[in-house]
Structures are given as C-alpha cells and as structure tokens.
Amino acid sequence: MTLTSRLATRADVDVLRALMDRAIAELLPGFLSDEQVRASAAIMGLDTQLIDDGTYFVIESDGVPAGCGGWSRRATLYGGDHAASRDSALLDPAHDPARVRAMYTDPAYKRRGVGRMILELCERAAADEGFTRLELMATLAGEPLYRSYGFAEVERTEDARGGAPVPIVRMRRDITS
Template sequence: MSLVRPLVRRAVPEDAAELVRLRKIMLDSMSPSADVSWQPGTVAALRAHLADPGGELTAFVIDAPGADGRLAACASGAIHHGLGSPGNPAGTSGHVFNVCTDPEYRRRGFSRACVEALLDWYREREVHRIDLHATAEGEPLYTSLGFARTPAPAMRLTL
C-alpha cells in the first residue's frame, strides 16, 4: 500500500470557524470545558490574521475529504520577535500551536503534513528556532520532526 501525501494548503479567512472548531477539539482533549465564550472573538481574530498573507500568524490545513467546507486537520504558527542571544542571534522564533486532526481523520498523516508545511513556512522566513508545547499523544510526531525537550521550564502569569 502506498501512502499518498495529503493536499495541504494555507488557510484563508473563510477557514477561521473551522480552525476554531478544531482548536476546541484539541483543547478538550487536554482539559474538557463547556465554555465556548472565547470562540467568536477567536474566529474574528483569525479572520483578520489570515487575511494578511504577509502576516506573522498563519495556519496550514487539509480539507476533509468529501465534506465541503470542513477541515480534517490543521497546524498554526506565529513568528515572535525578541532580542538576540548566542543560540538565536536574530532574536526571532516561531511557535507551533493548534495542531489538531478531527478524530474521524486521524492516523492518516494529516497533522504531520500540516506541521511540515508550517516548518517550510518558517524556513522561507529564516526563522530557525521553533517552539511548541506537546501533549504526550503528539510528542512522537514532533520528536520525529526533530523537536527535542529543552531544559528551560515554562511558567505563565495570567493578568
């Protein structure tokens, strides 16, 4: 059996609601919540970001086979600018987030294809340091793509 590489495309503003639907699936897999109050604002923000093809936030998607307007998988990313350091002289970094495949379409290489397209996008923009937070389920995919755990612990403050 030969593997056919799924068709990956860059997301457009019309994909925003589907990207948020997939984000909810991803978030619920880590910590289920009935709260959907964040979704309308997120859809609006995504539409604005995706309308700017030169912008520093993007997503790559795979359309659900035979399901007009639905997405099977996605991977999003953003470019951040900071100060340079010995390991990152330019001070730019990328962050991969919102990697999700609809449960109906899992185990077909869709997330891998979306993340690979996102990594190509970073390469084109000469962003060499890419970070992400991985679930235990996603970690084997990221490891196979060259990601490694870092010694720096993450911390967060919510204001």
C-alpha cells in the same frame, strides 16, 4: 486518502473552531482528567492573527477539513484569541525560533499524516523567512508527534488559567531544510 493544504481564510474560522473543539474533547481525555480537558478548551484555541498573517494552514481530505495549524513570526507561543498573554511583537529570525501554533487534527483523521504535513509546511515557510529554529508548546497528546519529528523538550510546566492545571511541554527543533 489524499491530503491537500491551503492557507486558511477568515471564512474558515467557524469550521476550524468546531474542528478544534472536537480535537480537544476527543483526543485529550486519554492524557488529561475531565477537569483538565475543560481547562484546555479555555487555554487553547485559534489565534486569528495567524490567519491574517498568512501563516495558518487547513489540511483537507477530499475537500473536508482534516486538520489545521500554522506557524508564527510573532512572540506568542500558544493560546487563542481570548488569551490575555498574546504578544504580537515580531521575532528576529537571526535570534528567535519561529513558533508552531494551534495544531489540531480532526479525530476522524488522527494518525494519518495530518500533523506531520502541518509541521513540514511550517518548517518550510519559516525557513523561507530566515528562521533556523522552531519552538512550540505541546499538549501531552501532541508530544509524541513532535518528538517523532525531532522536537526536544525544553521544559515541562503547567497552565492553570483555565481553572485546572494543564501540563504542557515547551519543545524546540532546529530547521533542517
């Protein structure tokens, strides 16, 4: 299997949202209750600002979307278009970490390097813009990948905006490139 990457476009939105729905429905149940999985779907999702900013990637295997994710130079740490907490203020690379955002792997491609590829792309792109650190908000399902990539826990918290408290982990990593 050969993975390729490209920047997402607005034409990808429907396919990406379907991929995200599959990832949430199939990859989170081993870590969360059914109620928390449903709440996760209300909290997470695609932030199309990332597509508009040219910082959101689609990973493909033979032209089939296998995953997606990106990074941001904006203040929002997590949440999709529907999140009221979105903040489009630009970050200062001299002081702020770039945000890794909205990473999802299609369940058919889990544990095949999709997530690591997204992280490598994000790290390179953020470094090219002068950022020296990355930050993200991890689900419990994503935490092992981020730890293996060198992210360290900053804090554990919960987000109950979706109707049930969903545990999430704020993590940070220095850019090494």
